[in-house]
Amino acid sequence: MxxxxxxxxxxxxxxxxxxxxxxxxxxxxxxxxxxxxxxxxxxxxxxxxxxxxxxxxxxxxxxxxxxxxxxxxxxxxxxxxxxxQDMCLDTRIVEIPVLYNDPWTHETLMRFRERHQDPSSTDIEYATRINGFKDVADFISAHSQTPWFVSMVGFVAGLPFMFQMVEQQKQIQVPKYLRPRTDTPKHTVGHGGCFSCIYSVRGAGGYQMFGVTPLPIYDPKQRVTHLSEFMIFFKPGDIVKYKPITRTEYDQILVELSNNSYRLKSKPVTFSLNAFEQEPIAYPQQLLEALYVD
The missing domain is CATH 3.30.1360.40 (Gyrase A; domain 2)
Known part of the structure; x- marks a missing residue:
């Protein structure tokens, strides 16, 4: 390219x-x-x-x-x-748990259906349909089984923009709302254009809402272990693996976060742009395997 x-x-x-x-x-x-x-x-x-x-x-x-x-x-x-020269980056890959189809973003999106392209469906149902997936479960699998590259952090403090590490024709793409919402739950996993994001704070927004993560990604008081070094978790170059979780798992993670016993899964990796361009399917999967090797 x-x-x-x-x-x-x-x-x-x-x-x-x-x-x-x-x-x-x-x-x-x-x-x-x-x-x-x-x-x-x-x-x-x-x-x-x-x-x-x-x-x-x-x-x-x-x-x-x-x-x-x-x-x-x-x-x-x-x-x-x-x-x-080969563009290489020493970075890390992190696992971010996500409760897809959660009750909080569902309640919010139902309040703003008149601002949406398809008022008769939910955001994730709409994304499933226009991207050609057979059902929501198939969409969630595609969204969570490939890694995402953090290309930018900002606009709102701590908010990461993430680019899907797949061939361009396979990227999930969804337009933003016709008019922005005045409310978005904190930690919403959203999507606009070809970018995924995680809303670091509650506020206005226009990205489609797919779920929420229990993990705080921005906290000036730095109350949890993974924010102990800096109040903002994500950095450009981070590689993210979304992990679908149940409501029970979501609640359990909140308990572990409250007593500071939760340990976020993260591993250092070296990312090679040449290797990705040569093997856009196999290479991202190799990176994901590193996340689960002790």
Whole structure:
């Protein structure tokens, strides 16, 4: 997959926006990750923030200390140095339990049916139908059996955007609501376009709602073990495996979280973009196997 020529544009006096592609792909995401990582390693005096996104990134800088022309020159040198090398990332794969078809998102979606493309069905039934799955169980299996790549964290504090690691023609795609809801339960597993997400807080939203996870993914008070190092759980580059659970399992996890005995399943992995592009079916499954090997 080719990527368009990189575009540079100013956002006021202190921000440089770098667009790598108009469409999301793992290749454009990895290019952005490698460019921003190399830029951080240079420790240029005057750069105050670097924020990666799905197919772009933004840099905040002090124009009294560093010219935008110099930043662009450095970035062009970094980009030229990438060449055709294999883009690898040392990251982690994590298992996220999900109660699909839960009562809380169901109650919410029923309150906003007039804003939906298909008021006669639920969000997950609608997604099942337009993606050509035979039934909801088949859809849940497809949604949970392949890994998802966290390409961006933000918009709302701690909210991850995730890209399904399958061939493009097999990606689950669902439009957002016709008009956004004014309410979405915290920890809702949503989907809009080709992106999955987990709502980190309760609030407005327009993504289709498939279920909820019991796991907190954002907590400024850092009250659970998996948030002890930082208040935001997800990082760009994380690989996510959704695990369907029952209501009983959901309630049990809440109990374990309350007494801090729950242990999230996570393993370090090295992701190779070349390996994924060469074996888009077998390679993600190899990554998933690593999650369950002691």
């Amino acid at each position: 080719s990527i368009q020529a990189t575009r540079y544009s100013l956002g006021g006096d202190e921000h440089l926006f770098v667009e790598l592609s108009e469409a999301m792909s793992l290749k454009s995401f990895f290019k952005g990750m490698m460019m921003t990582r190399a830029l951080r390693e240079k420790n240029l005096l005057g750069i105050t923030e670097i924020c990666p996104a799905n197919a772009s990134f933004q840099i905040r800088f002090d124009p009294d200390m560093l010219s935008v022309q110099h930043i662009i020159s450095v970035l062009k040198d970094i980009e030229a140095g990438l060449g055709e």
